[in-house]
Amino acid sequence: MGWERVRHSEIPKGFLVERARYAQRRIAELVIEEDFVGTHVRRAAGVDVSFRENYAIGVAVVVDRDTFSVIDVSIAKTEVRFPYIPTLLGFRETYPAYKALKGLREEYDVLFVDGNGRLHPYRAGFACQLGLVIDKPTIGVAKSLLIGEIGNWNNDVAPVIYQGETIGVALKTSPRAKPIYVSVGHKISLWKAVQVTRDFTRTGLREPEPLRQAHNYSVKARREIC
DNA sequence: GCGACAG
């Protein structure tokens, strides 16, 4: 390492990228890739964050697996405190996402996060950061590839390899759509994460329902609350 | 050094 150029202008005073990397190395050590989810995953939460002017709107929902219905919604508004910088997404979105999740009244077995988990240059993406804070099984789902190369497809799945290691999976949930990228956030194995993602994705739709719903509510909330 | 780069 040694060099790191990052958009400097919008970074808050006192924030050192070097310290963020230190935190990420620590996060990477703390993440657990073993399954803490039971065989029956009945409820999943999903979080999404949208922005408007200098505000971030975090939305969390809980979805029932059998009916795909939304049984709880929580919305939180915070001030934006950090710019968007690839590989540092967690420092921008963890706080609003956390606040939204804390507002949920219903329980959930697993959490879906809109962004990568271990599929990150330091193996410490947004989903890992949030997963550790929430301390629940967490799955990262990104809509485009941040790093790595896609290996051989086996039906609808392909490993995402980075530095010789499979740290994510490309998943074609819908035949025509581009794949989504699944990776471990916390307390779950990669393969269980893929299975649960499948279980919560409605046929014909690209994203798992908790994330789709969280995003929908997030778009609505942005114009009603701001 | 160049280019790429989750949301």
Add this chain to the structure above:
DNA sequence: ATCTTGTCGC
């Protein structure tokens, strides 16, 4: 992510 209307197609 956000700024934005209609429009082509299943």
